[in-house]
Amino acid sequence: MLSKNKIKYLNSLKRKKNRLIEKKILLEGYRIISEAVLFKKNIKHVWISNNIKSKTNICSIVQKLKNNKIDFSYEDHKLLQLISSTKNSQGIFALASINNIYNQDLNDFGKNVIILDQISDPGNLGTILRTCAWFGIKSIILSNNSADIFNDKCIRSAVGGHFYIDNFKYLSVNEIVSFLKINNYNILCADLQGQSINKIKPLKKWALILGSEAHGVDKNLKIGKKITITQIGNIESLNVSVACGIILNKLTYQ
Amino acid sequence: MLSKNKIKYLNSLKRKKNRLIEKKILLEGYRIISEAVLFKKNIKHVWISNNIKSKTNICSIVQKLKNNKIDFSYEDHKLLQLISSTKNSQGIFALASINNIYNQDLNDFGKNVIILDQISDPGNLGTILRTCAWFGIKSIILSNNSADIFNDKCIRSAVGGHFYIDNFKYLSVNEIVSFLKINNYNILCADLQGQSINKIKPLKKWALILGSEAHGVDKNLKIGKKITITQIGNIESLNVSVACGIILNKLTYQ
Numbered sequence: 001m002l003s004k005n006k007i008k009y010l011n012s013l014k015r016k017k018n019r020l021i022e023k024k025i026l027l028e029g030y031r032i033i034s035e036a037v038l039f040k041k042n043i044k045h046v047w048i049s050n051n052i053k054s055k056t057n058i059c060s061i062v063q064k065l066k067n068n069k070i071d072f073s074y075e076d077h078k079l080l081q082l083i084s085s086t087k088n089s090q091g092i093f094a095l096a097s098i099n100n101i102y103n104q105d106l107n108d109f110g111k112n113v114i115i116l117d118q119i120s121d122p123g124n125l126g127t128i129l130r131t132c133a134w135f136g137i138k139s140i141i142l143s144n145n146s147a148d149i150f151n152d153k154c155i156r157s158a159v160g161g162h163f164y165i166d167n168f169k170y171l172s173v174n175e176i177v178s179f180l181k182i183n184n185y186n187i188l189c190a191d192l193q194g195q196s197i198n199k200i201k202p203l204k205k206w207a208l209i210l211g212s213e214a215h216g217v218d219k220n221l222k223i224g225k226k227i228t229i230t231q232i233g234n235i236e237s238l239n240v241s242v243a244c245g246i247i248l249n250k251l252t253y254q
Numbered sequence: 255m256l257s258k259n260k261i262k263y264l265n266s267l268k269r270k271k272n273r274l275i276e277k278k279i280l281l282e283g284y285r286i287i288s289e290a291v292l293f294k295k296n297i298k299h300v301w302i303s304n305n306i307k308s309k310t311n312i313c314s315i316v317q318k319l320k321n322n323k324i325d326f327s328y329e330d331h332k333l334l335q336l337i338s339s340t341k342n343s344q345g346i347f348a349l350a351s352i353n354n355i356y357n358q359d360l361n362d363f364g365k366n367v368i369i370l371d372q373i374s375d376p377g378n379l380g381t382i383l384r385t386c387a388w389f390g391i392k393s394i395i396l397s398n399n400s401a402d403i404f405n406d407k408c409i410r411s412a413v414g415g416h417f418y419i420d421n422f423k424y425l426s427v428n429e430i431v432s433f434l435k436i437n438n439y440n441i442l443c444a445d446l447q448g449q450s451i452n453k454i455k456p457l458k459k460w461a462l463i464l465g466s467e468a469h470g471v472d473k474n475l476k477i478g479k480k481i482t483i484t485q486i487g488n489i490e491s492l493n494v495s496v497a498c499g500i501i502l503n504k505l506t507y508q
Contacts, residue, residue, distance in 0.1 A: 123377065127493045130489060130493060131496050133489035135487060157493075159489075159490075159491075160490070161489060164488065198503070230506075230507060231388055233418055234387075235387035235414060235415060236414070238499070239385065239495065241495075242381060242384075242385050242495055243499070244496075245492070245500050246499050246500050249483060249484070252484075253452050253484060
């Protein structure tokens with residue numbers, strides 16, 4: 001049974017400081033854990049609510065856990081509610097190690113890189129990771145003042161996107177600029193004014209810079225070709241993860 | 255000063271039942287209210303925190319309120335925190351009437367219509383409204399089991415998108431199907447398998463059907479041409495609002 005101390009420990013992982021010390025995260029929800037199991041990403045233990053143990057999709061996860069020799073246990077639903085980040089918990093949780101799950105060596109970053117500057121909303125960040133996973137983008141760089149990719153809201157909205165990224169690094173704006181220039185990326189910077197994304201010709205090696213909705217891209221990171229999404233209505237801006245999807249659909253379609 | 259009863263009343267509008275009875279909503283946040291003032295959409299009163307009254311952007315809103323003869327008052331920040339839906343309130347709120355703000359007459363729906371089936375996440379729904387506003391789509395139909403467009407999370411994530419939609423209606427699946435068929439729309443249905451959106455030829459009169467991520471499109475609404483977003487990675491699905499943006503970018507670009 002989940003002890004008081006264990007509950008306290010798992011809840012402590014909701015704070016960035018503790019995640020960094022422990023190098024562990026708490027995953028919650030069927031779809032995320034289903035993807036995580038697929039990747040066997042250092043899963044330490046899975047807790048499943050007694051209320052859902054006989055559901056078909058849970059039985060299929062349990063089979064995968066058994067096949068991969070991952071520890072799991074059934075628990076009282078009310079007890080699991082104590083570690084949930086949502087009002088109505090789906091009743092499935094996993095403790096995963098994040099020690100060295102990403103390659104941080106810039107020499108290994110791919111020919112297509114996403115640069116995220118000051119993305120402070122963890123929900124948007126998660127949706128961007130999920131979108132990158134859909135379009136096969138495996139290298140992501142964030143400016144130091146961006147949200148934590150292991151924030152629980154980010155994990156929830158990425159719905160497993162985390163497990164499809166190979167290379168991940170937080171850098172200062174200066175470090176990002178020199179990385180892009182030294183490595184001869186075609187640099188594209190999303191902006192409200194620039195060349196229409198619909199007119200961009202296919203590129204092989206590119207880096208796409210996306211800034212926060214509130215602050216835009218840092219002035220020192222406004223480099224490369226400015227690109228924009230053709231606007232027809234009059235609203236002020238588009239959600240950054242939607243913009244990311246529209247641009248990636250264009251850049252990855254040859 | 256905001257009375258206890260007024261606070262109770264404003265908080266009661268966070269429940270759908272009460273919004274429907276009162277035909278009023280509570281708006282929160284600078285960007286949303288800035289858009290709302292622009293449209294003068296039946297704003298009854300605006301409350302502004304004393305903490306922010308001297309900020310430049312707030313002064314510019316106050317000027318607009320004065321020009322449009324909209325009632326407003328300055329309030330204690332702690333008092334306003336009591337009606338906030340967020341932990342760190344921006345300190346600006348508005349009470350708006352939603353009585354007859356949308357045209358519900360199907361005869362007036364435009365040549366481009368978005369159909370949303372079972373979109374239950376209000377955050378996604380709001381981002382879709384914002385995306386529609388960007389691409390100039392002014393007619394939206396939702397299946398009856400979709401989230402409420404006046405849910406506070408939906409209003410927050412739409413960031414003013416609500417004010418750019420002209421025609422809005424909740425219908426049953428059967429009513430949607432007959433509306434689309436009688437009016438000879440080119441029907442496109444987003445699906446994991448279908449013709450690539452990148453190969454779709456320009457259309458003049460179209461209706462785009464989007465389903466929820468969890469349940470997809472209702473089987474009775476799976477009509478028209480199936481279209482899909484080309485996938486390169488292996489993740490199971492894309493966020494529905496991102497998918498909406500990618501498809502609209504293609505459909506509205508001639």
